[in-house]
Amino acid sequence: MHDLVVVGAGPAGSRLARRFAEDGADVVVLERGEVGVPLACSGHVSGDVWEFLPEDARSELVGNEIRGARFHVGDSSYEFYKDETVSYAIDRVGMDRVLADEARAAGARLRTETPVTSVEEDDDGVAVYTDDGETYDARLVAGCDGPRSTVRDELSLPEPDELLQGVLGFADEGEANADALVDVYVDIPDFFGWRIPRGDCVEYGAASSGSPRDRLEEASGVDLRSFDRVCAGQIPIGPPSRTTTDRGFLVGDAAAQTKPFTGGGIVYGMTAADAAARVIDLNAPHLDAYERAWRDELGRDIRLGQIIRKAYALPRPVQRAGMRAFQGEINVHMDRPTTLFNRSTARRVFRNVFGV
Ligand SMILES: Cc1cc2nc3c(=O)[nH]c(=O)nc-3n(C[C@H](O)[C@H](O)[C@H](O)COP(=O)(O)OP(=O)(O)OC[C@H]3O[C@@H](n4cnc5c(N)ncnc54)[C@H](O)[C@@H]3O)c2cc1C
Structure with missing residues (x-):
C-alpha cells in the first residue's frame, strides 16, 4: 500500500508529491497526459513563485x-x-516540467498517460483506479486534478461556486x-x-x-x-464548502484555490500543497487539519478578492x-x-x- 496517491502533475500535484516524498513517504503521481501540456495558462505570476522553484530555473523560465x-x-x-x-x-510548460522533476528527484514515482477513472474510499484507505486497468491502494488520495476534478466527483465533494x-x-x-x-x-x-x-x-x-x-x-x-x-x-x-473527506483531499484548482479577481492559481495551489505537507500526519491522518490550515493561509485574501471582483460589474x-x-x-x-x-x-x- 502506498502512503499517498497524487492525481494530477500540475503545479499543485508536483509540489505536494515533492514535499511528502522529501519527508520519506511512498508517493505515486498519476497524470492523465504529459506534464505541462496542453497549455491553458498565461503563466503571469508574482515573485512568490520563486520560493517554489530551484534557483537556476529562474533564468530559463x-x-x-x-x-x-x-x-x-x-x-x-x-x-x-x-x-x-x-x-x-514565465514559461508555464517549462515550470510544470521543473516541478515534476523536483518531485521525482525527491523520490516520488510519476506515471504519465495514466488517467484516473474512479476512487473508492473506506476506513483504512483508498483504491484509485486508472484506465489501463490498474489499481493503486493508498492511505490517502490527493485530488490535484484541476478545475474539472475526477477525484472531487468520486469523493462526492461539492463543486466550486x-x-x-x-x-x-x-x-x-x-x-x-x-x-x-x-x-x-x-x-x-x-x-x-x-x-x-x-x-x-x-x-x-x-x-x-x-x-x-x-x-x-x-x-x-x-x-x-x-x-x-x-x-x-x-x-x-470560489472554493467549495468542503475539500476533504476521511481519506481524500483536494489541492489547487480542484479546490478552487484561486484569486477570484484574476483567476490566478499557481502560487495559491502550491501554498496549499505546502500547508498539506505541514499538517497532515500520514500515520494518523486527520484531514480537518488541512482544511483549516489552507483556509487560514488563503481564506482572507480569497474573500477580499471576491469583493474586489465585484468592482468589475x-x-x-x-x-x-x-x-x-x-x-x-x-x-x-x-x-x-x-x-x-x-x-x-x-x-x-x-x-x-x-x-x-
Ligand atoms: C486561460 C487561463 C489563464 C490563466 N492564467 C494564469 C496566470 O497567468 N497565473 C496564474 O497563477 N494562474 C493562471 N491560470 C490558472 C492556473 O492555470 C491554475 O490555477 C493552475 O494551473 C492550477 O494548478 P493545478 O495543479 O491545481 O491544476 P492543473 O495545472 O490544471 O493540473 C492538473 C493536472 O491534473 C491532470 N488530470 C486531470 N484529470 C486527471 C485524471 N482524471 N487523472 C490523472 N490526471 C488528471 C491534468 O492533465 C493536469 O496535468 C490560468 C488559467 C486559465 C484557464
Missing part, C-alpha cells in the same frame, strides 16, 4: 518582467505601476513583445480580458462565464480567430472614479489583496481625489 498594468474602461485608461518588477511572464471559460492566443508584435505593462480590459461581463507582453510574443486573452473570444473582441477589438496559436481552459472561482462612471482614485504608483502585492490597505495607497488616493 522568465520571458518578461512586468512593472504594472494599464486598465481600460471604455475609451479611458489608467496606469498602475512600480519602479521595479512586480510580476513575471463558478467555472469560467478562458481563452488565449499569441501574436508577434516586435519590440512591443517586451513592453513593461500588461493591459487589462474590464468591459467584459463577469471577468476581464488581457494583453501580456511575454518577451518573445504578446498574449491576448479573456475569461468570462461564456464566449470569452467574442467578449475580448468587443472590449479590445482583438479577434483571436485570426491568430495561429490559440488555447483554452477553465478557471474555478460596477457601472462605468463608478469604475472610472475608482481607477482615477487609485491610479499611479502601486504598493500592492498581486497575490495578496490585503496589502491594498496600507498608508502609501491611502495617501495616493487622498492626493488623486483631492488634488493635494
Whole structure:
C-alpha cells in the first residue's frame, strides 16, 4: 500500500508529491497526459513563485518582467505601476516540467498517460483506479486534478461556486513583445480580458462565464480567430464548502484555490500543497487539519478578492472614479489583496481625489 496517491502533475500535484516524498513517504503521481501540456495558462505570476522553484530555473523560465498594468474602461485608461518588477511572464510548460522533476528527484514515482477513472474510499484507505486497468491502494488520495476534478466527483465533494471559460492566443508584435505593462480590459461581463507582453510574443486573452473570444473582441477589438496559436481552459472561482473527506483531499484548482479577481492559481495551489505537507500526519491522518490550515493561509485574501471582483460589474462612471482614485504608483502585492490597505495607497488616493 502506498502512503499517498497524487492525481494530477500540475503545479499543485508536483509540489505536494515533492514535499511528502522529501519527508520519506511512498508517493505515486498519476497524470492523465504529459506534464505541462496542453497549455491553458498565461503563466503571469508574482515573485512568490520563486520560493517554489530551484534557483537556476529562474533564468530559463522568465520571458518578461512586468512593472504594472494599464486598465481600460471604455475609451479611458489608467496606469498602475512600480519602479521595479512586480510580476513575471514565465514559461508555464517549462515550470510544470521543473516541478515534476523536483518531485521525482525527491523520490516520488510519476506515471504519465495514466488517467484516473474512479476512487473508492473506506476506513483504512483508498483504491484509485486508472484506465489501463490498474489499481493503486493508498492511505490517502490527493485530488490535484484541476478545475474539472475526477477525484472531487468520486469523493462526492461539492463543486466550486463558478467555472469560467478562458481563452488565449499569441501574436508577434516586435519590440512591443517586451513592453513593461500588461493591459487589462474590464468591459467584459463577469471577468476581464488581457494583453501580456511575454518577451518573445504578446498574449491576448479573456475569461468570462461564456464566449470569452467574442467578449475580448468587443472590449479590445482583438479577434483571436485570426491568430495561429490559440488555447483554452477553465478557471474555478470560489472554493467549495468542503475539500476533504476521511481519506481524500483536494489541492489547487480542484479546490478552487484561486484569486477570484484574476483567476490566478499557481502560487495559491502550491501554498496549499505546502500547508498539506505541514499538517497532515500520514500515520494518523486527520484531514480537518488541512482544511483549516489552507483556509487560514488563503481564506482572507480569497474573500477580499471576491469583493474586489465585484468592482468589475460596477457601472462605468463608478469604475472610472475608482481607477482615477487609485491610479499611479502601486504598493500592492498581486497575490495578496490585503496589502491594498496600507498608508502609501491611502495617501495616493487622498492626493488623486483631492488634488493635494
Ligand atoms: C486561460 C487561463 C489563464 C490563466 N492564467 C494564469 C496566470 O497567468 N497565473 C496564474 O497563477 N494562474 C493562471 N491560470 C490558472 C492556473 O492555470 C491554475 O490555477 C493552475 O494551473 C492550477 O494548478 P493545478 O495543479 O491545481 O491544476 P492543473 O495545472 O490544471 O493540473 C492538473 C493536472 O491534473 C491532470 N488530470 C486531470 N484529470 C486527471 C485524471 N482524471 N487523472 C490523472 N490526471 C488528471 C491534468 O492533465 C493536469 O496535468 C490560468 C488559467 C486559465 C484557464
